[in-house]
Amino acid sequence: MKRQHIFGPVSSRRLGRSLGIDLVPFKTCTYNCVYCECGATTYRTTNREIFFPVKEIYTELTEFLSSSPPLDYITFSGSGEPTLSLSIGEIIRFLKDNYPSYRVAVLTNGSLLSDPDVRWDLLPADVVLPTLSTVVKQTFLKIHRPDPKISLERMLTGLVQFRKEYSGEIWLEVFIIPGINISDEELAGLRKIIKDINPDRVQLNTLDRPGTEEWVLPANRMELDRVETMLEFATVEKVERSPRSTLQISYTGNQIEQIHELLKRRPCTVEDIVSATGLRPIEVVKILREIAATTELMTKREERGLFYYFRE
Numbered sequence: 001m002k003r004q005h006i007f008g009p010v011s012s013r014r015l016g017r018s019l020g021i022d023l024v025p026f027k028t029c030t031y032n033c034v035y036c037e038c039g040a041t042t043y044r045t046t047n048r049e050i051f052f053p054v055k056e057i058y059t060e061l062t063e064f065l066s067s068s069p070p071l072d073y074i075t076f077s078g079s080g081e082p083t084l085s086l087s088i089g090e091i092i093r094f095l096k097d098n099y100p101s102y103r104v105a106v107l108t109n110g111s112l113l114s115d116p117d118v119r120w121d122l123l124p125a126d127v128v129l130p131t132l133s134t135v136v137k138q139t140f141l142k143i144h145r146p147d148p149k150i151s152l153e154r155m156l157t158g159l160v161q162f163r164k165e166y167s168g169e170i171w172l173e174v175f176i177i178p179g180i181n182i183s184d185e186e187l188a189g190l191r192k193i194i195k196d197i198n199p200d201r202v203q204l205n206t207l208d209r210p211g212t213e214e215w216v217l218p219a220n221r222m223e224l225d226r227v228e229t230m231l232e233f234a235t236v237e238k239v240e241r242s243p244r245s246t247l248q249i250s251y252t253g254n255q256i257e258q259i260h261e262l263l264k265r266r267p268c269t270v271e272d273i274v275s276a277t278g279l280r281p282i283e284v285v286k287i288l289r290e291i292a293a294t295t296e297l298m299t300k301r302e303e304r305g306l307f308y309y310f311r312e
Helices: 054-065 088-098 116-122 135-146 153-167 182-198 221-231 256-265 270-277 281-294
Strands: 006-011 015-019 074-076 105-108 127-130 169-175 201-205 234-237 299-302 307-311
Touching: 006 054, 006 153, 006 256, 006 270, 015 054, 054 088, 074 088, 074 281, 088 105, 088 116, 116 127, 127 153, 153 182, 169 182, 182 221, 201 221, 221 234, 256 270, 270 281, 270 307
Parallel strands: 015 074, 074 105, 105 127, 127 169, 169 201, 201 234
Antiparallel strands: 006 015, 299 307
């Protein structure tokens, strides 16, 4: 069975062995972030819709989960903003009702948490991982390039309100871009709002794969150490750059098709694909050559190696 809405499992830097659920069309988002590993947003919107029939997602999940695969999380993520889907709450509840042994996570940019319906949809999730990069309006516009209907003030208020209503864990991602959001003023503002949000964890992240804009660079260890000190929060973690994983997660079915779907959602090195699939490096290289023979497969060399990806 060809999977269109679920992908992986992948080896996630933040969530371990993770099965992904993608509920929105490719690059449908409220933001057009300069660091996004999926490339530029092609449909920027704040309108929530049912993008795909819910039965299709249920069928794929049931078929995959029927064998009780070992997973750390089932994660709503993919190539856009998952809370744009009006189906997300229903599907989270489906998972909690039918597969209660699995923990459910939602990766979100947090832009729609000012909407009470979005907050309600996320309540049954075990972990919500919103992103916060700045409280300065000019920096917010430069980094995220949001839909004009998005207000920084409402977004911040939504994060604080969500903490009051949500009993699960909030892991707040602070995405660091050197020269953009690490000044004393920036970090003082972040420190204050983080105390108001009171997340369970603050996770410092920076560029690991090729971003949308060439000028975006990863923060170095010294810069991340300084940010950690300035935030003065009890639980701050640095998201480690992707190592060669020891997880052996075997894809089933058409491996070419599944690696193609993986590369559509995020750039990967050969080592990343090995980690996600359990295939040997020589097998991955062979599949990449087969994909490149029939499709425009792009490559870009970064500090961590040669990345393969698609841009649609």
